[in-house]
Amino acid sequence: MRVFSRLQAMALAAAVYGAALPHLSTLAAPPAGALEIARQLNEAFVDVADRCTPTVVVVQVAQKLESITERSDHPFLQQMPDDIRKQFEEYLQRQKRRRETDGPRFNGEGSGMILREDGYILTNAHVVEDAERIRVRLHDGREFEAEVRGTDRESDIAVLKLKESVPGLRAARFGNSDKVRVGEFAIAIGAPYELEYSVTFGHISAKGRAGLSADLMDEDFLQTDANINPGNSGGPLMNLEGEVIGVNSMIRGVGTGICFAIPANLAREVALQLLETGKFQRSWLGVGIVGIREDESMRRRYPKLTNGVVITSIARSGPAERAEVRRGDVVLTVDGRPVGTVNQLRREITRKRPGTDVALEVHRDGGTVQLKVQPDAMPDREERLARTESPGRRVPQVEPDSEPEPEIASEAPKPDAPEAHLGLTVRMPDSELVNQYHLGSTPGVVVTDVEDSSPLAEYGFRSGDLIYEVDKQPVKTTSQFAEAIRSASEKKKFTLRYQRAGVKLSAAIVNEKPPAKSRK
Numbered sequence: 001m002r003v004f005s006r007l008q009a010m011a012l013a014a015a016v017y018g019a020a021l022p023h024l025s026t027l028a029a030p031p032a033g034a035l036e037i038a039r040q041l042n043e044a045f046v047d048v049a050d051r052c053t054p055t056v057v058v059v060q061v062a063q064k065l066e067s068i069t070e071r072s073d074h075p076f077l078q079q080m081p082d083d084i085r086k087q088f089e090e091y092l093q094r095q096k097r098r099r100e101t102d103g104p105r106f107n108g109e110g111s112g113m114i115l116r117e118d119g120y121i122l123t124n125a126h127v128v129e130d131a132e133r134i135r136v137r138l139h140d141g142r143e144f145e146a147e148v149r150g151t152d153r154e155s156d157i158a159v160l161k162l163k164e165s166v167p168g169l170r171a172a173r174f175g176n177s178d179k180v181r182v183g184e185f186a187i188a189i190g191a192p193y194e195l196e197y198s199v200t201f202g203h204i205s206a207k208g209r210a211g212l213s214a215d216l217m218d219e220d221f222l223q224t225d226a227n228i229n230p231g232n233s234g235g236p237l238m239n240l241e242g243e244v245i246g247v248n249s250m251i252r253g254v255g256t257g258i259c260f261a262i263p264a265n266l267a268r269e270v271a272l273q274l275l276e277t278g279k280f281q282r283s284w285l286g287v288g289i290v291g292i293r294e295d296e297s298m299r300r301r302y303p304k305l306t307n308g309v310v311i312t313s314i315a316r317s318g319p320a321e322r323a324e325v326r327r328g329d330v331v332l333t334v335d336g337r338p339v340g341t342v343n344q345l346r347r348e349i350t351r352k353r354p355g356t357d358v359a360l361e362v363h364r365d366g367g368t369v370q371l372k373v374q375p376d377a378m379p380d381r382e383e384r385l386a387r388t389e390s391p392g393r394r395v396p397q398v399e400p401d402s403e404p405e406p407e408i409a410s411e412a413p414k415p416d417a418p419e420a421h422l423g424l425t426v427r428m429p430d431s432e433l434v435n436q437y438h439l440g441s442t443p444g445v446v447v448t449d450v451e452d453s454s455p456l457a458e459y460g461f462r463s464g465d466l467i468y469e470v471d472k473q474p475v476k477t478t479s480q481f482a483e484a485i486r487s488a489s490e491k492k493k494f495t496l497r498y499q500r501a502g503v504k505l506s507a508a509i510v511n512e513k514p515p516a517k518s519r520k
Contacts, residue, residue: 048187048242049199054139055172056189056235058196059123059146059160061108062133106135111190111235112160113172113244115271119162122172122271123234124249125151128158136162138169139197150274154217154282156249156262157270158234172236175243177263180204180222188226188248188259190235202226202257204245209260210343211431212250217282217350218270219343219435221260222246228259237261282350283375286318287311287325288448288463290432291341307340308332308363313448313463323360323373330363342432349375423451424461426478437464442499443476444468459507461498469497 110127114120121136128134134146144162151158187201202225210219224237228248237246246261270280290310292298298310308330314321331339334348335358352358354377362369426445433439433446447465450456468475470484471494488494488509497506 044240045185045187045201048238048240049189052172052187052236052238052242053189053197053199054170055114056139056197057112057114057121058137058191059110059112059121059127059234060106060135060137061110061128061131062106062135063108063130064132106133109191109194109231110233111231111248112136113234113236113247114169115159115171115275117169117171119164119166119169120149120275121146121160121162122247122267123158123160124247125153125156125158127234128160134160136160137196138166140168142166150278150280152270152274152280155266155270155280156216157247157267157274157280159271159274172244173242174264174268175239175241175245177222177245177265180207180239180245180263182206185240186222186224186226186245187238187240188224188228188232188235189238190228190232190248192227192229192231194231198232200227205258208343210341211435212252212260216435217346218262218266220263220266220347221250222263224259224261225257226259227257281354282378283352283354284318284378285320285325285349285373285375286315287320288313288436289331289342289345290430291345292330293340294342294432295430302330302363305330305363307338309339309342309345311362319373319376323371325360325362325371325373326364328364329369331360332363332368333359333361335359336361342435350378423456425449426467426481428478429466433464437466439464439466439499442466442468443474444499445475445478445481456509459509461507464500466499467496468499469495471495 108127108131110123112121112123112127115122128148128151131148134148135143136146137143144164144166146160146162149159149161182204184204185201186204187199189197189199192198204222205225206223207220209221209223212219212221222237222245224246226237228251230251232248235248236244237248239245244264246264247267248259248261250260252258252260273280288311290298290312292302292305292308292310295310302308302310311320311325311327311329311331314325314327331345333339334345337348339345339348349358352375355374357372358375360371360373362371425448427433427448429439429444429446433448437446439446444466445468447461447463447467449463450461467481470481471488471491473480473484473487475481475484493508493510495506495508497504499505
């Protein structure tokens with residue numbers, strides 16, 4: 001309650017100061033008035049806690065045995081020192097034996113809120129991931145078994161259903177998160193570190209935060225300095241009216257005051273569709289994109305544009321390819337609405353109904369072109385990664401009375417460079433590539449283009465693969481990759497180690513005659 005005492009102290013100081021200097025009393029509010037304002041604010045926070053705490057629940061999870069076992073094969077363990085890896089593997093084995101003997105144990109806890117009075121609960125998808133059993137505890141202490149009715153990994157939202165009819169439930173009231181203003185008060189209720197029904201408060205620090213997680217498609221976070229910790233996940237972030245304005249989801253460092261919540265409008269939209277169909281359907285164009293404002297190299301390539309989103313790759317047989325969108329096009333508006341960042345374009349497209357006409361205004365050849373595209377229903381993550389991107393039509397971008405702009409593929413190596421000989425174009429990972437291909441934190445270089453019928457295309461390499469080792473040599477930069485490939489190409493056989501969709505793979509490359517079939 002740091003803010004309460006601070007406000008009261010300020011009011012008390014004003015009262016003392018005013019009494020000591022009566023000739024200044026006309027410049028400040030009367031002491032009694034200042035204290036009354038502090039008391040009213042204090043009561044406002046207390047009222048929100050009293051009214052809204054019964055709408056919050058504690059979510060307890062017992063994980064599946066397979067999820068415990070699978071951790072021993074996690075690629076991260078391969079990077080650990082042998083002694084630490086051995087200790088961790090022994091710990092997992094003890095957990096496994098305990099589960100086999102004692103059965104499921106509730107070993108995870110998060111928060112949630114009552115979505116509907118007929119027993120539906122909203123929480124984070126990561127709270128109930130790999131759950132074998134779920135138990136929900138209400139504010140009055142009653143506990144009930146629950147089941148997952150739908151999860152959406154891309155927004156980190158899940159909906160649960162209590163397995164029995166429960167009288168007396170009170171649903172949370174949702175506000176309009178689009179109207180939230182930076183600086184206004186924010187109140188969080190949840191179970192940090194298993195300290196259930198803790199109430200903390202602060203302010204909205206920022207809106208529209210993105211680029212925080214490689215695992216999420218929808219990133220439009222509210223940032224808050226309300227104290228949120230592990231266990232708060234899935235609980236509400238509220239305004240002074242007691243309305244839910246966000247779902248607490250992420251923190252950056254414990255106790256830093258940098259915490260993030262999914263906007264209530266998005267959370268409610270996803271949750272209601274999960275209730276109806278069990279799945280949240282998005283649309284997509286089938287393109288790789290980079291925002292001009294967000295990428296220095298794109299700002300150099302398009303010096304006359306301050307806004308827009310560059311098409312860097314096009315999925316084969318996708319909506320963009322069918323509409324003759326070209327690689328190097330800069331999307332300026334979607335249905336007349338300006339888009340200046342990757343997140344803005346993504347939000348505009350994903351919310352469209354699949355198959356409907358969408359108007360794109362794009363910058364091309366120094367002018368603007370109007371295109372109509374019909375987005376498809378977005379495939380799941382694995383299918384998106386499996387669809388090799390086509391290079392599209394590479395055309396120079398020309399401004400009137402100026403030199404031609406560099407092509408979008410201008411970072412590609414020279415024809416006699418090892419990367420070009422093998423048919424790969426690679427880049428250092430940036431925030432867009434990390435988000436687009438869900439790369440995580442593994443160091444390496446990202447494949448952004450694979451030439452058809454090239455040697456490595458025959459091995460099944462595709463855009464989004466992150467190469468981190470060439471012939472047993474770690475590579476963290478494009479220059480290291482080029483040098484390692486140059487050395488490896490002199491051998492008859494060498495190995496490339498790479499990561500795809502979080503899974504680490506390897507390919508034995510034979511220089512004389514690559515295999516006829518792609519690697520699965």
